[in-house]
Amino acid sequence: xxxxxxTLNAGSSSLKFAIFASNTPSAQAExxxxxxxxxxxxxxxxxxxxxxxxxxGALATLDNTFDHEKLLALLLPWLAQHHGRHRIVAxxxxxxxxGERFEGPTRVTEAVLxxxxxxxxxxxxxxxHNLAAIRAVAEWRPDLLxxxxxxxxxxxxxxxxxxxxxxxxxxxxxGVIRYGFHGLSYAYIAGVLPEYLGPxxxxxxxxxxxxxxxxxxxxxxxxxxxxxxxxxxxxxxVMGRRCGTLDPGVIxxxxxxxxxxxxxxxxxxxxxxxLLGVSGISNNMxxxxxxxxxxxxxxxxxYCYRAASLIAGLVPSIGGLDALVFTAGIGENSALxxxxxxxxxxxxxxxxxxxxxxxNAVQIGSEQSRVKVLVLPTNExxxxxxxxxxxxx
Ligand code: ADP
Numbered sequence: 001x002x003x004x005x006x007t008l009n010a011g012s013s014s015l016k017f018a019i020f021a022s023n024t025p026s027a028q029a030e031x032x033x034x035x036x037x038x039x040x041x042x043x044x045x046x047x048x049x050x051x052x053x054x055x056x057g058a059l060a061t062l063d064n065t066f067d068h069e070k071l072l073a074l075l076l077p078w079l080a081q082h083h084g085r086h087r088i089v090a091x092x093x094x095x096x097x098x099g100e101r102f103e104g105p106t107r108v109t110e111a112v113l114x115x116x117x118x119x120x121x122x123x124x125x126x127x128x129h130n131l132a133a134i135r136a137v138a139e140w141r142p143d144l145l146x147x148x149x150x151x152x153x154x155x156x157x158x159x160x161x162x163x164x165x166x167x168x169x170x171x172x173x174x175g176v177i178r179y180g181f182h183g184l185s186y187a188y189i190a191g192v193l194p195e196y197l198g199p200x201x202x203x204x205x206x207x208x209x210x211x212x213x214x215x216x217x218x219x220x221x222x223x224x225x226x227x228x229x230x231x232x233x234x235x236x237x238v239m240g241r242r243c244g245t246l247d248p249g250v251i252x253x254x255x256x257x258x259x260x261x262x263x264x265x266x267x268x269x270x271x272x273x274x275l276l277g278v279s280g281i282s283n284n285m286x287x288x289x290x291x292x293x294x295x296x297x298x299x300x301x302x303y304c305y306r307a308a309s310l311i312a313g314l315v316p317s318i319g320g321l322d323a324l325v326f327t328a329g330i331g332e333n334s335a336l337x338x339x340x341x342x343x344x345x346x347x348x349x350x351x352x353x354x355x356x357x358x359x360n361a362v363q364i365g366s367e368q369s370r371v372k373v374l375v376l377p378t379n380e381x382x383x384x385x386x387x388x389x390x391x392x393x
Contacts (some may be wrong), residue, residue: 004030004086005388006079007381008137009094010068010129013038017075019086020385022392027382030086035062035071042066057082068129072136090145090392091137092384094184096126096233098150100175105153105387108134108146116148122179122232125270147391149384154183154190157223162317165231178235180227182209182217184380189327190222191383196362196374197323204318206311209378210337211328212240212283216307218314226317228310234269236310238303240283243273245306275299285330285337304337308344321348323372332377333360342373 003022007029008015014036018029031054033046044059059078062071079086092105097119106112113134120127134146155163163177186207193201205219214237216228228236228245238244246269254260260268268277276283279299281291288296315321324345330337335358342352349370356364365373 002087003089003392005090005092005385005392006088007092007094007384007388008072008133009380009384010126010133012125012129013040015068015071015075015129015133016381017079018381018385019079019088020381020388022089022389025386025389027379027385029381029385032381033075035075038066038068038071040064042071055082069132069136072133073140076136076140088141088144090147090388092147092149092388093130093133094151094380094384095130095134095148096151096181097123097179098148098152099179100156100177102148102150103153103156105147105149105384105391107391108138108148112148124266126233145388145391147384147388149184149387151181151183152179154186155180155217155224155227158225158227162226176231178227178230180215180217180224181229181233182213182215183224184383185209185327185378186217186219186224188379188383189325189376190219192376193222193323193325196376197372200322200372203322204315204320205323205325206314206318206321207325207327208307208311208331208341209328210237210307210326210331210334213242214239214244214307214328214330216310216314218318220318226314228314238278238299238306239274240285241271241274241276243269243277245310275303278302285334289334289336300337301340304340305344307337307341311341311345312348315348321350321371323374324350325374325376327376327378332375335360338364338373338375345371 004019005022007018014034016034019031020029028049030049036043041064042062044056044062046054046056048054099119116131137144137146164172189207202221207217209215213233217224218226234242236244251265254265275288279288279296281293281296282288288300326338338357342350351366351369352364352373353366360375362375364375
């Protein structure tokens with residue numbers, strides 16, 4: 001038996017896990033798995049480091065009533081049974097909200113858990129699942145080291161102006177500020193940038209994390225200087241189902257003219273907007289690209305228009321642009337989206353090579369591009385595993 005760390009990443013409708021050796025600094029997981037479509041019909045998949053599907057055993061068929069808690073209660077003993085050679089010595093969790101207090105990975109104690117509970121209203125669709133995962137592990141093995149890794153921590157290096165809303169200061173003082181998210185993904189990209197950019201990595205870089213949830217981060221010296229997400233993960237870019245930036249007057253209109261209450265508005269803005277709302281077809285970029293429907297194309301165009309506008313809007317926070325990095329499901333795989341975004345940024349010195357772009361190459365900037373343009377896979381799990389190893393030592 002060898003020592004391993006388990007990472008858990010509980011999203012709104014998915015639960016991902018990975019197992020890493022604890023005594024080597026490898027960013028490569030030995031096993032990864034996922035429950036998808038939780039809330040409808042959960043589907044389990046698990047694969048080895050080389051991508052081979054592994055035996056699912058008792059998890060091959062799952063009841064459609066199973067929620068995150070129930071699935072975790074099944075997963076933990078399944079891991080022990082099926083992969084007994086992995087002695088788990090620590091569990092690392094992706095936790096979406098760490099507020100202003102948690103500036104880095106933190107060992108979970110009862111007091112920490114209480115503080116994280118108080119942040120639930122700031123991330124109502126994600127934080128409860130993250131905390132449920134921590135509790136499920138504590139019940140399974142009460143003495144196991146658990147580390148919380150926050151999506152907000154990476155952004156705590158921003159200057160005050162980048163974090164402030166122009167609202168009465170008493171509200172800002174009580175924590176109504178721009179926190180920013182996707183910090184584990186940005187931390188991973190910041191870590192590997194020197195491999196691809198050399199000394200340029202420490203200059204002015206914007207990273208576009210384009211997935212179901214999408215956001216941007218402007219970095220200098222590989223630290224966050226500004227980001228497109230704000231108080232919640234609803235702000236900024238168009239997302240799969242989330243609206244992104246919205247005139248707050250629209251919310252007042254929905255309340256007054258449409259008599260919608262907070263839950264109805266939350267449901268509309270978090271689950272029925274974004275690519276799904278605009279297209280009326282799907283939240284999935286791949287599906288929209290394959291569709292001939294004019295509204296599918298409009299949703300893609302809006303996604304790219306907003307992304308280019310917000311990339312340009314972040315440039316003042318870092319005083320220029322030396323490199324643009326695309327990552328996450330859409331950023332890593334959609335040549336069309338990258339092309340449409342970059343076409344709108346040619347005045348900034350961004351130009352891409354069509355062939356390299358269509359091949360999802362790492363360097364997709366054309367020879368005359370003043371700005372380096374890269375496609376890099378993200379690896380949030382590797383950041384969580386590293387935090388666990390640092391604590392275990
Ligand atoms: P999450 O935020 O759930 O982790 P991902 O980073 O996995 O999301 O991104 C999911 C998105 O990536 C979906 O919209 C999916 O359609 C898109 N995507 C994945 N592969 C492709 C592809 N080849 N072409 C276009 N879009 C893709």
